[in-house]
Amino acid sequence: MHSSPNNPTSPIFSTHEECVSKLKSSQLVVLPTETVYGLAASALDEFAVSKIFKLKGRPSTNPLIVHVADLEMGSTVACINDNAVKIAKSFWPGPVTVVLPKKDIIPQLVSAGLSTVGIRQPAQKDFLAIIKSANLPIAAPSANKSNQLSPTSPDQVIDGLGKECPSVLDGGLCEHGIESTVIDLSQKNPVILRPGPVSKAEIEKCLNIEVKECAEINSIDSVARRSPGLSRKHYSPNTPLLVKNCFNDLTQIIYNKESDLVICHDEKELEYFKKIDIKALSLSDDGDCSTIARNLYKTFHTADKMKKKRLITHFLENAQGLAKSINDRLNRASIE
Numbered sequence: 001m002h003s004s005p006n007n008p009t010s011p012i013f014s015t016h017e018e019c020v021s022k023l024k025s026s027q028l029v030v031l032p033t034e035t036v037y038g039l040a041a042s043a044l045d046e047f048a049v050s051k052i053f054k055l056k057g058r059p060s061t062n063p064l065i066v067h068v069a070d071l072e073m074g075s076t077v078a079c080i081n082d083n084a085v086k087i088a089k090s091f092w093p094g095p096v097t098v099v100l101p102k103k104d105i106i107p108q109l110v111s112a113g114l115s116t117v118g119i120r121q122p123a124q125k126d127f128l129a130i131i132k133s134a135n136l137p138i139a140a141p142s143a144n145k146s147n148q149l150s151p152t153s154p155d156q157v158i159d160g161l162g163k164e165c166p167s168v169l170d171g172g173l174c175e176h177g178i179e180s181t182v183i184d185l186s187q188k189n190p191v192i193l194r195p196g197p198v199s200k201a202e203i204e205k206c207l208n209i210e211v212k213e214c215a216e217i218n219s220i221d222s223v224a225r226r227s228p229g230l231s232r233k234h235y236s237p238n239t240p241l242l243v244k245n246c247f248n249d250l251t252q253i254i255y256n257k258e259s260d261l262v263i264c265h266d267e268k269e270l271e272y273f274k275k276i277d278i279k280a281l282s283l284s285d286d287g288d289c290s291t292i293a294r295n296l297y298k299t300f301h302t303a304d305k306m307k308k309k310r311l312i313t314h315f316l317e318n319a320q321g322l323a324k325s326i327n328d329r330l331n332r333a334s335i336e
C-alpha cells in the first residue's frame with residue numbers, strides 16, 4: 001500500500017502550489033476530477049503534452065480533452081456555438097465534454113490532427129482551483145497506461161503508472177467514477193460520442209432537440225474512427241470479464257471455486273454467493289446506480305489484484321440514464 005495521502009514525507013503526493021508550478025514548467029501532474037484521475041499538462045505546451053502520450057503509451061491518433069476554468073477560457077481554445085453555451089450553462093462545472101472546432105492556439109498533438117477539440121470545466125474543486133491559479137487550459141486524459149482501466153483513486157494511479165508516476169494531488173475516491181459524457185457539437189446535429197454521468201435525456205432536454213448516440217448511428221468501429229479513443233476494447237480489467245444479462249443468469253453458471261470471482265451489484269446478491277461458497281465482491285449495498293458507477297473501476301482494480309482467471313457480473317436491467325452508461329462500460333469491458 002502507498003503511504004497516507006496526507007503524509008507530507010511521501011514524495012509522490014503534491015500540494016496545490018507544487019502542481020501549479022509544475023504545470024507552468026512543462027511537467028506532468030496527476031489531478032483528481034469528479035469522474036476519474038487525469039494525467040495533466042498545459043494544453044498550450046506541445047513538449048509537455050508529448051510527455052502525456054509517451055507515459056501513457058497512447059497512440060498519437062487519440063486526441064486529449066482540454067479542461068478549462070470557464071466558458072471564457074474555453075473560447076480561447078475552441079469556437080463556442082449556441083449549443084455549447086447551453087450545455088455549459090446547464091452542466092458545467094461537471095462531467096460533460098463538448099467537441100467543437102478548435103483554435104490554432106491548441107497544438108495539433110493535443111487534438112491528434114483533428115480540426116476539433118474536446119473541452120470541459122471540471123467540477124472537482126482542487127482541479128478547478130489549479131486551472132485558475134495556473135491560468136492555463138489543461139490537457140488531461142485518464143491517468144492510466146493506454147488500454148488500462150481509468151483510475152478513480154490515488155492508489156490505482158500509482159499502481160498503474162508505477163515508477164514513472166508523476167506527483168499526484170490526492171482527492172480521494174472520484175465522485176462519479178466513470179468518464180465524462182462526450183458530445184460532438186461541432187456539426188449541426190449533436191452526437192453523443194461517449195455515454196457518461198450526464199444522460200442523453202438530460203442533454204436533449206437542455207438543447208431542446210433530438211440527440212443521436214454514436215451506437216444509433218453506426219457500428220462501434222465507425223465511432224472509433226470518429227472519436228479515436230472510443231474503441232471497443234478500452235475500459236477492461238486485465239482479467240477476462242464475462243457479463244451476463246441479469247442476476248438470474250448468474251445463478252445458472254457452473255462456477256470454479258478457485259478461479260472464478262463474481263462481481264455482484266448489491267448485498268443480496270453477495271449473500272447468495274456467500275451461501276454457495278463462491279468468492280464475490282459487491283459494487284454497492286443497495287444497487288444504487290451512482291454507487292455502482294463510483295465503485296466500478298475500483299472493484300475491477302481490486303479484482304485484478306486477486307489474480308483469478310475469470311470475473312463474472314451482469315448488466316443493469318431496464319437501464320436508463322446513468323445505468324445505461326454503466327452498461328456501456330460493462331459491455332466494453334467484457335470479453336464478448
Ligand code: TXA
Nearest residue numbers: 035038063064116117118141142179180227228229230
Ligand atoms: O472524464 C473524463 O473525460 C476524463 C477526465 C480526466 O476529464 N478524461 C478522459 O480522457 O476520459 P480520455 O483521454 O481518457 O478520454 C477522452 C475521450 C477519448 O476517447 C477521445 O478519443 C475523445 O474523448 N475525444 C477527445 N477529443 C476529441 C475530439 N476532438 N473528437 C472526438 N473525440 C475526442
Ligand code: MG
Nearest residue numbers: 141142150229
Ligand atoms: Mg482514458
